[in-house]
Amino acid sequence: MKQANVYILRLLAALMSMVIFIGHANTQSRELVVAGAGGVVANTSQQIYLDPLSLDHDINITRVSAEARRMAQLEAMVRSGNVLWDTVELSASDYPIGVKKDLLQRIDYNIVDPMQLLPALSRREFGVAVSAYSRVLVVRSDKLPDGDTLSSWADFWNVGKFPGPRSLSGRPEDNLEFALLADGVPLDKLYEVLSTEEGLDRAFSKLDEIKPHITVWWRSGAQSVQLLSDGEIYFSTTFNGRVSAVRESGIPVEIVWNGGALHLSFLGIPKGAKNVEEAHIYAHERATNAEKMGQYIKVIPYPGFAAGLTDYVDPEEFVSLPTHPDNLLVQFSANEEFWVDNLEKIEERWNEWLLQ
Amino acid sequence: MLQKLSASISRWALSAYFYLIVFYLIFPVLIIFPISLSNNTFLRFPPSNFGIRWYQTFVNDPAWMEATILSFSVAISVSILATVIGTMAVLALERRKLRFSNLLSYFMSSPLLIPHIFIALGVLIFTISLGVENSIFALIGAHTAIAIPYVVLIVGASHRQLDLTLERAARVLGAGPIRAFFAAAFPSLLPSVVAAAVFAFFVSFDELVIAQFLMNGRETLPMRIWADLRLELRPTIAAVSSLLIILTTVAMLLAELLRRRTASLTST
Amino acid sequence: MIWPALILLFMFILAPAIEIFRASIFDPEFTTEHINRIFGRDIYLTILWRTIKVSLVVSVLCAVIAYPVAYFIVKRPRQQQFAFLFLIFVPMWMNILIRTYAWMVVLGREGIINSTMIALGLIDESIQMLFTSGAVYVSMIQILLPIQIVTCYSAMTEIDFDLVRAARILGASPAQALRRVFLPLSLDGTITGMIIVFMLSMGFFITPALVGGPTDLMLANLIEMQVEQLNWGFAATIAILLFTSTLLFVLVIRSLSKMLTKFLGGGNL
Numbered sequence: 001m002k003q004a005n006v007y008i009l010r011l012l013a014a015l016m017s018m019v020i021f022i023g024h025a026n027t028q029s030r031e032l033v034v035a036g037a038g039g040v041v042a043n044t045s046q047q048i049y050l051d052p053l054s055l056d057h058d059i060n061i062t063r064v065s066a067e068a069r070r071m072a073q074l075e076a077m078v079r080s081g082n083v084l085w086d087t088v089e090l091s092a093s094d095y096p097i098g099v100k101k102d103l104l105q106r107i108d109y110n111i112v113d114p115m116q117l118l119p120a121l122s123r124r125e126f127g128v129a130v131s132a133y134s135r136v137l138v139v140r141s142d143k144l145p146d147g148d149t150l151s152s153w154a155d156f157w158n159v160g161k162f163p164g165p166r167s168l169s170g171r172p173e174d175n176l177e178f179a180l181l182a183d184g185v186p187l188d189k190l191y192e193v194l195s196t197e198e199g200l201d202r203a204f205s206k207l208d209e210i211k212p213h214i215t216v217w218w219r220s221g222a223q224s225v226q227l228l229s230d231g232e233i234y235f236s237t238t239f240n241g242r243v244s245a246v247r248e249s250g251i252p253v254e255i256v257w258n259g260g261a262l263h264l265s266f267l268g269i270p271k272g273a274k275n276v277e278e279a280h281i282y283a284h285e286r287a288t289n290a291e292k293m294g295q296y297i298k299v300i301p302y303p304g305f306a307a308g309l310t311d312y313v314d315p316e317e318f319v320s321l322p323t324h325p326d327n328l329l330v331q332f333s334a335n336e337e338f339w340v341d342n343l344e345k346i347e348e349r350w351n352e353w354l355l356q
Numbered sequence: 357m358l359q360k361l362s363a364s365i366s367r368w369a370l371s372a373y374f375y376l377i378v379f380y381l382i383f384p385v386l387i388i389f390p391i392s393l394s395n396n397t398f399l400r401f402p403p404s405n406f407g408i409r410w411y412q413t414f415v416n417d418p419a420w421m422e423a424t425i426l427s428f429s430v431a432i433s434v435s436i437l438a439t440v441i442g443t444m445a446v447l448a449l450e451r452r453k454l455r456f457s458n459l460l461s462y463f464m465s466s467p468l469l470i471p472h473i474f475i476a477l478g479v480l481i482f483t484i485s486l487g488v489e490n491s492i493f494a495l496i497g498a499h500t501a502i503a504i505p506y507v508v509l510i511v512g513a514s515h516r517q518l519d520l521t522l523e524r525a526a527r528v529l530g531a532g533p534i535r536a537f538f539a540a541a542f543p544s545l546l547p548s549v550v551a552a553a554v555f556a557f558f559v560s561f562d563e564l565v566i567a568q569f570l571m572n573g574r575e576t577l578p579m580r581i582w583a584d585l586r587l588e589l590r591p592t593i594a595a596v597s598s599l600l601i602i603l604t605t606v607a608m609l610l611a612e613l614l615r616r617r618t619a620s621l622t623s624t
Numbered sequence: 625m626i627w628p629a630l631i632l633l634f635m636f637i638l639a640p641a642i643e644i645f646r647a648s649i650f651d652p653e654f655t656t657e658h659i660n661r662i663f664g665r666d667i668y669l670t671i672l673w674r675t676i677k678v679s680l681v682v683s684v685l686c687a688v689i690a691y692p693v694a695y696f697i698v699k700r701p702r703q704q705q706f707a708f709l710f711l712i713f714v715p716m717w718m719n720i721l722i723r724t725y726a727w728m729v730v731l732g733r734e735g736i737i738n739s740t741m742i743a744l745g746l747i748d749e750s751i752q753m754l755f756t757s758g759a760v761y762v763s764m765i766q767i768l769l770p771i772q773i774v775t776c777y778s779a780m781t782e783i784d785f786d787l788v789r790a791a792r793i794l795g796a797s798p799a800q801a802l803r804r805v806f807l808p809l810s811l812d813g814t815i816t817g818m819i820i821v822f823m824l825s826m827g828f829f830i831t832p833a834l835v836g837g838p839t840d841l842m843l844a845n846l847i848e849m850q851v852e853q854l855n856w857g858f859a860a861t862i863a864i865l866l867f868t869s870t871l872l873f874v875l876v877i878r879s880l881s882k883m884l885t886k887f888l889g890g891g892n893l
Contacts, residue, residue, distance in 0.1 A: 038419060065419060067583060069572075069852060072572070072852065072854060073572050075854070076572055165733075165752060214838065215752065215755050215837065216755050216837070216838070217838050219586055220586070223586065230732055230733065230734055231732075231733050231734045231750075232732055232733050232734075232754060232755075347853075351849070352665060352667050354838065355667045355670075355671065355838075355841065355846075356667055356670070356839075363798065370692060370695070370696050371696065373692055373693070373696070374692075374693055374696040374697075374708075377689065377693050377769070378711045378712070380766060380769075381711075381712065381715040381766060381769060381770065382711070382714065382715050383730075384723060384726030384727055384729075384730055384766070385715060385718055385722065385723065385726055387726060387729060387730065387736065388722065388725070388726055388729075391729060440628075441628045441629045441632060442629065444625045444626065444628060444629065445625070445626050445628075445629035445630075447625055448625035448626035449626065452625075460626065460630075463630075463633065464629060464633070466633075466637065467633070467637055469820070469823050469824075470637065470827075471823075471824070471826065471827020471844065471866065471867075471870075472827065472829075473827055473829055473844045473847055473848070473863070473866075474641070474644070474827065474863050474866065474867060475636070475637065475640065477640075477644060477847060477851065477856075477859055477860060477863050478637075478639075478640025478641050478643055478644045478863075479636055479640045480851070480856075481640065481643045481644060481647045481856055481860065482639055482640040482643045484856075485643060485647075497632065497635060497636050498636045500632060500636070501632055501633055501635075501636035501637055504629060504632065504633070508629075558717070562719040562720070562721075564720070564721060564830060565829055565830075565844075565848075568848075569851060578719065578721055581719075581721050581722075581725075582721060582830070585721065585724075585725055585728070585834055586833070586834070593725060594725075597719075597721075597722040597725060597726075600718075600719055600722060601718060601722065604717050604718060604719070605714055605717065608713070608717045609710075612710075612713065616706070
């Protein structure tokens with residue numbers, strides 16, 4: 001009897017440790033923390049990318065909305081060694097900052113783009129381009145003088161012909177090129193001119209002309225669009241993707257593609273991120289899956305470069321995308337490198353110029 | 357006769373002026389209620405159709421809810437800490453003849469006049485130089501520091517009107533100092549202590565600048581409102597504001613009534 | 625008993641203040657870079673003067689507007705005074721963000737004022753009211769006025785009305801009694817209120833940021849901008865500038881007011 005009891009006890013012990021082991025193994029699922037914009041972007045991303053990814057790869061994905069001071073938070077995290085995010089969305093202006101401050105790690109394109117289908121311009125060392133968006137001039141068509149409309153930056157500067165409150169972005173990298181275009185610099189010579197001292201002075205003096213007529217220097221895309229919708233501002237720069245929401249709410253607005261700035265926004269992996277492999281898996285999905293991208297851009301019209309995207313997009317919608325050939329022709333490609341090298345020195349001049 | 361007429365005209369004019377100013381002070385707040393009940397996507401006044409959509413948005417949005425909960429937790433901690441520490445300070449200042457009691461009194465009240473941005477920046481730099489990571493404790497600490505003057509002023513005022521004879525009687529009858537205090541004096545102080553706690557709560561709950569500087573990652577309710585005001589202007593803010601207005605008015609009214617009740621209770 | 629409070633205040637008020645001074649000059653080694661920059665470029669001093677100017681205007685206007693209001697309340701029968709004060713308290717309890725937000729709605733191009741004026745035919749096109757200096761003044765005064773009213777009121781309740789009655793009995797007209805007896809006695813309290821409003825104004829941040837135009841930024845906004853760009857040393861320097869100029873001006877106002885009180889009250893009674 002005693003021996004039987006001992007055997008039973010041993011069996012129980014073995015069973016228990018098995019249960020504990022299995023239970024423990026089950027809780028050791030993979031994690032991924034994705035950081036980016038909140039609101040519509042977060043919800044759409046959750047539906048189209050994150051939920052399926054979570055199921056397919058058995059990863060526990062958390063989405064963090066980081067709107068304000070995203071880069072400051074990133075820097076604080078990387079410096080302290082306690083990195084909470086595994087991927088982070090980087091706008092065109094954030095990416096160079098992230099590179100310069102050494103906050104990102106190298107992307108392993110063997111995982112993200114094994115078949116090398118992405119164009120070279122979207123495969124950056126520290127980030128993969130996941131969407132293209134444009135900064136364009138948008139006008140309230142009901143606030144225009146009869147029969148006329150703005151069709152260039154020179155028109156925006158023409159306060160006599162087109163009177164009305166105006167708004168521009170508060171950041172130098174969103175404005176200097178437009179100033180030069182308004183001053184007559186051709187699209188393909190933009191950065192050549194801007195790289196010189198004279199070019200810089202030329203941009204600033206052109207901006208001096210328009211400065212008294214700028215009512216607000218907007219701080220975010222949502223604000224610029226709210227201002228247009230409120231009628232607080234008649235002509236403003238903004239991001240192309242936000243315009244359809246305004247139109248749908250009944251406000252007449254038009255995009256002026258001529259002279260627009262095409263930007264790429266990236267997905268980056270912070271230095272010291274905890275779940276690097278899962279981060280790469282997400283990056284792969286986000287950058288190369290054409291079908292999902294087709295669904296995504298129905299809500300947020302910032303297309304990426306997934307091969308075969310045209311198969312999944314309506315021809316009519318395609319016309320209002322920044323990557324439509326007609327639109328691409330009249331825009332310039334924003335030069336990220338130029339701003340990586342020059343942002344700091346120009347920013348100081350810009351900030352003080354803005355305060356005057 | 358003329359003097360009497362001009363006297364009553366000037367009295368009437370003063371009355372009208374008073375209500376005009378009151379209108380100026382309250383009027384903007386009153387329009388928030390109708391806006392919060394609008395169903396428009398973008399902010400518009402007057403709203404074209406009505407509904408409680410934005411209240412629903414507020415309650416259903418995890419970002420707003422988290423911010424509210426965080427603000428509540430911080431404010432409650434601040435309220436408790438500030439009330440306890442402040443009341444202790446009052447007792448120390450009023451009862452013991454400390455050498456520098458006047459100076460200390462001023463020191464206690466100093467946070468009232470220091471701009472929050474100064475405190476915010478200082479605490480930020482201080483916590484960074486100490487390598488402190490947990491921003492919530494720093495926030496609670498800073499908020500408590502700015503709430504203490506209110507506690508000291510409110511409880512101090514009521515303590516000054518306290519009749520200590522009851523407490524002394526208790527001591528004579530053999531009760532220890534702590535027991536005597538809690539049994540005899542504290543009940544009369546209680547309303548003002550509660551009032552001070554409510555004030556301290558709102559000092560923290562409404563505070564923006566210090567929270568903005570210290571919190572990285574999480575948001576308090578004022579931070580969330582501020583972000584939306586600067587970046588976007590959905591009527592959700594109106595819904596949140598309406599709720600805040602109701603909450604603040606009711607709570608502060610109670611606090612103010614309690615404070616006055618103490619004053620009437622303790623004055624002989 | 626008093627130690628917890630002292631420790632708390634030391635940790636969160638005093639020590640941080642010292643840190644600000646340190647950060648301004650040691651970044652990380654001793655440097656006068658920030659001090660040079662603040663005094664070297666015109667723009668920072670311009671913003672300083674602008675901040676001072678706005679604060680002075682706001683505090684004077686508040687004092688002038690608040691005085692009759694406080695007087696009105698003080699003249700009410702004692703029991704009623706709380707009810708009237710309540711009307712002043714309620715807006716004072718409101719979160720500044722909410723009050724400023726309300727102004728954004730009221731002053732917008734399609735806001736209440738513009739819409740009403742257009743509907744009444746007073747104007748053809750909406751006027752720019754938001755993002756102007758006017759908007760900043762109007763909202764700052766609305767936020768700070770209750771404080772001035774309450775301070776004035778506290779001072780006025782201390783005044784013994786028998787003195788005023790005595791003057792009347794001695795033959796003074798109501799206006800004279802007011803001017804020569806009541807006014808000088810209430811002046812001290814009014815000036816105290818003005819100083820408090822001035823100090824609070826100097827540190828204002830939310831209002832100019834939300835309803836002001838690009839040329840309405842005040843020192844506190846500047847500090848916030850620098851913190852956002854992670855330039856703590858320079859932010860600290862601006863903060864010190866803010867603090868010292870506030871202190872300086874408070875002292876100036878205080879001594880001016882002492883002279884004023886002597887001038888008005890001295891030699892009369």
